[in-house]
Structure formats: structure tokens, C-alpha cells
Amino acid sequence: MPKDPISQLSQEDLIRGIKDNERKVMTALYVEVFPKVKHYILKNNGDEDEAKDIFQEAFLVAWKKVKKGEFIPQNSSAMKGFLFQISKNKWLDWLRSSKFKREQSLNAYPLDVSDDSYSGDLEDKMLKLEAGFLKLGENCKELLKRFYFQKMSVEDLAQSFGWTAQTAKNNKYRCMETLRKLMKS
Amino acid sequence: MSKDLSISTFEFELIEAWLEGKLTDEQAQAFQEFEKNDPNWNLKVQEVQSLQENLETYLIRSELNEIHQENISNHSSRLRLIPAWMWAVAASLALVMVSWWGFQELFQGSHERLFQSYYEADPGLITAMSGTDSYEFERGMVDYKERKYQEALGFWEPLLDQNPEKDSLLYFLGMANLELGKYAMSEDFLIKVASADQSEFQDDAHWYLGLIYLKTGEIEKAKQQLTSTTRPEAKSILEKLE
Numbered sequence: 001m002p003k004d005p006i007s008q009l010s011q012e013d014l015i016r017g018i019k020d021n022e023r024k025v026m027t028a029l030y031v032e033v034f035p036k037v038k039h040y041i042l043k044n045n046g047d048e049d050e051a052k053d054i055f056q057e058a059f060l061v062a063w064k065k066v067k068k069g070e071f072i073p074q075n076s077s078a079m080k081g082f083l084f085q086i087s088k089n090k091w092l093d094w095l096r097s098s099k100f101k102r103e104q105s106l107n108a109y110p111l112d113v114s115d116d117s118y119s120g121d122l123e124d125k126m127l128k129l130e131a132g133f134l135k136l137g138e139n140c141k142e143l144l145k146r147f148y149f150q151k152m153s154v155e156d157l158a159q160s161f162g163w164t165a166q167t168a169k170n171n172k173y174r175c176m177e178t179l180r181k182l183m184k185s
Numbered sequence: 186m187s188k189d190l191s192i193s194t195f196e197f198e199l200i201e202a203w204l205e206g207k208l209t210d211e212q213a214q215a216f217q218e219f220e221k222n223d224p225n226w227n228l229k230v231q232e233v234q235s236l237q238e239n240l241e242t243y244l245i246r247s248e249l250n251e252i253h254q255e256n257i258s259n260h261s262s263r264l265r266l267i268p269a270w271m272w273a274v275a276a277s278l279a280l281v282m283v284s285w286w287g288f289q290e291l292f293q294g295s296h297e298r299l300f301q302s303y304y305e306a307d308p309g310l311i312t313a314m315s316g317t318d319s320y321e322f323e324r325g326m327v328d329y330k331e332r333k334y335q336e337a338l339g340f341w342e343p344l345l346d347q348n349p350e351k352d353s354l355l356y357f358l359g360m361a362n363l364e365l366g367k368y369a370m371s372e373d374f375l376i377k378v379a380s381a382d383q384s385e386f387q388d389d390a391h392w393y394l395g396l397i398y399l400k401t402g403e404i405e406k407a408k409q410q411l412t413s414t415t416r417p418e419a420k421s422i423l424e425k426l427e
Contacts, residue, residue: 149244
């Protein structure tokens with residue numbers, strides 16, 4: 001792997017890589033930015049595990065903002081900066097909430113990185129989803145991963161399993177239904 | 186999530202196409218009809234959307250953990266913390282495992298191993314199949330999915346009298362017997378499904394028949410079944426059998 005494999009990507013390729021959850025784009029961004037975030041958090045009363053948790057939460061937020069078109073990175077440096085900024089804000093947020101509640105605002109919110117999606121209700125759903133997903137058969141897990149994470153088209157999905165497109169659609173439905181019901185059981 | 190919504194394949198595909206912004210004119214019309222006439226339509230849309238989003242979030246999180254594990258976690262420093270005596274234990278365990286594997290090699294045929302590495306139980310059905318959507322069939326399916334195969338058979342076997350040709354019933358009778366290690370029984374049921382004129386279980390029936398024949402060492406029969414299924418793993422088994 002070259003030293004900084006995503007700096008070579010065009011804006012278009014970078015955004016497509018994010019939308020399609022491309023492993024190499026994810027890894028490159030992770031490997032580039034995590035050490036900086038870790039350094040920042042260690043310097044500011046945190047430890048390595050906290051750095052990992054905060055960074056991964058921030059990664060998810062940044063990733064989704066690009067997917068939804070709420071943030072359009074001009075290039076990979078902009079994306080790295082954005083991810084670092086969210087991580088930093090999340091860390092400050094955490095410090096403020098637990099230790100420095102009464103302190104004045106640290107004025108560290110130049111970007112809207114609010115993350116209103118992580119209510120307790122959602123976390124509860126996520127736990128159910130994880131439990132349900134782990135109970136699925138290997139074929140369903142693989143199918144759902146290829147379609148909903150790797151963003152394969154139905155045609156490619158069918159080809160990869162040696163099915164017809166219709167069978168792929170039916171199986172996708174069947175797996176999602178199983179998952180939906182498992183989450184309720 | 187509070188309401189137990191039933192979403193059909195058609196509705197599911199329609200909602201997914203709508204979420205992607207890829208409705209055809211015909212679908213757009215159907216979507217509008219549902220919006221007008223189905224009081225639960227908005228809930229269904231929300232349910233599919235949130236399921237999709239949460240699934241993707243979960244998969245992204247898993248991937249991030251993997252990336253962290255592979256690229257960041259410092260394995261070498263952790264390994265150094267393990268005291269020497271543990272290495273000795275680990276080495277002896279490894280030796281035991283290697284010998285165990287050697288015994289497996291000797292006493293267990295390679296076909297049996299192929300069976301074991303490819304066999305995975307059918308996860309079961311959720312929705313009722315037309316024709317056998319009786320309470321008993323559904324009830325048996327609940328047991329089947331909880332791996333209570335004997336109990337599932339208790340519900341399903343009596344249904345055979347009235348539905349001797351029903352493919353979903355025959356198929357899952359085959360699968361429950363297979364899980365219980367009753368290969369001959371399972372074979373009987375699956376042969377009926379595999380030779381049915383039109384059954385969505387036909388492909389899977391060929392696949393599991395192929396695996397049963399691998400298990401029983403009837404390799405020619407296994408090959409025949411595996412060439413009749415479209416399961417991609419079948420190809421790799423066939424290659425290994427050559």
C-alpha cells in the first residue's frame with residue numbers, strides 16, 4: 001500500500017468509494033486519521049480504548065454525512081480534516097458532559113456535526129439487529145452484506161451466487177424478513 | 186416496530202425501489218395506491234427504511250472493528266505479555282490438535298469432511314406458504330428455527346396425509362430429518378421435492394441431496410445432484426471430487 005493511498009483519488013472516486021463502503025477507502029482513511037485522533041485524545045485525559053470508541057463513532061457520522069450529501073469533500077484532505085474535526089468535537093462533548101458540565105462553551109463547533117441519531121431507542125434497535133443478524137444462516141449474512149454493504153447490484157449478486165436475478169430478489173426478501181422477525185422475537 | 190407488520194415481497198420491492206428513487210411508472214402508480222388505501226403504508230415504509238439503514242450501520246461498524254484489528258491493534262506487544270509457561274501449554278495443545286487432525290484424516294473419509302465443511306442448515310421460513318399456511322405448519326416452523334427438530338416433525342408429519350405433494354412441507358420434513366441425522370428419511374422427502382415439476386425448493390433439495398450422498402459415500406449420486414443445483418458452492422465441491 002502506498003503511503004497515502006486515498007490522496008490519489010479524484011473527488012468523484014472518493015465519494016463513490018464512501019457511498020459504496022469500499023474497504024480500501026475506509027482502511028486508508030482509518031489508518032491516516034486514527035493516529036492523529038488517538039494522539040489528541042491521549043493528550044486530553046483519554047486512553048486508547050476511548051480513542052477507538054470516539055473515533056469509530058465519528059467515522060460513522062462523517063461517513064453518513066457524505067452518503068447523504070450533507071458534506072461534500074473536495075478531496076481526501078478535506079475528508080480527513082472533517083473526520084478529525086468530528087472526532088475532536090465528540091471528545092470535547094464527552095469531556096463536557098461528564099466532567100466540565102458547568103464550563104463555558106469551548107467554542108469548538110465550527111461544523112454541524114450534531115449526531116441526533118444515537119438515542120437509546122436506536123441503540124436498542126441496533127443491539128436487536130446485531131443479535132438477529134448473528135442468528136442468520138451464512139448464506140443470508142453473505143447475501144445481505146453484499147447487497148446492503150458492498151452495494152452489489154441485484155444482477156451481480158445473482159451472478160456471484162449462481163442464481164437468477166429473480167431468485168436473488170426472493171432470497172434477499174426472505175433474508176430481510178427473517179432478520180426483521182428475529183429482531184422482534 | 187411496535188406493530189407486527191406483514192410486508193409482502195411485492196410491497197418490499199416497491200418500498201426499496203422508492204427509497205432508491207428508482208420507481209418505474211407502473212410501480213409509482215402502485216405505490217400511490219398503497220399510500221391511499223393501506224393505513225399502515227407509512228409504517229411499512231419506515232420499517233424497511235430503518236431496517237436498511239440500521240443493517241448498513243451495523244455492517245460498517247463491524248468493518249471498522251475489523252480494520253482496527255488488522256491495522257491498528259498491536260498484536261506483537263500483547264504476545265510478549267504471555268508468560269513462557271503458557272507458550273508451553275499452547276504448544277502442547279497444538280500438538281494434540283495436529284494429532285487429532287491426523288486421526289480425523291485416518292478415520293474420517295474426505296467426503297465426510299466435504300459434507301461437514303459445506304453443510305449448513307436451511308434457516309427456515311418466516312412467511313406462510315400458500316396451501317399449508319395452517320397453524321401446525323407455522324408452529325412447526327417456530328420449533329424448527331429453535332432447532333427443536335423432533336417437535337417440528339411432530340407438527341408436520343400429521344399434515345402429510347392431507348398435503349402429500351406440498352413442496353414446502355416435504356422440503357422441511359427433509360431438512361428436519363437431515364438435522365436429526367436421519368439421512369434415509371431426509372433423502373425420501375427431498376427426492377420428492379427435487380423431482381417436483383415446479384418448486385422453489387427444487388434447487389435447495391438437489392443441494393442437500395448432494396450433501397447427503399457425500400455423507401453416505403455415494404459419490405456418483407452426489408455428483409448428479411450437485412450438477413443439478415445452481416448453488417455456487419456445488420461447483421467447488423464438484424471440482425474437489427474430480
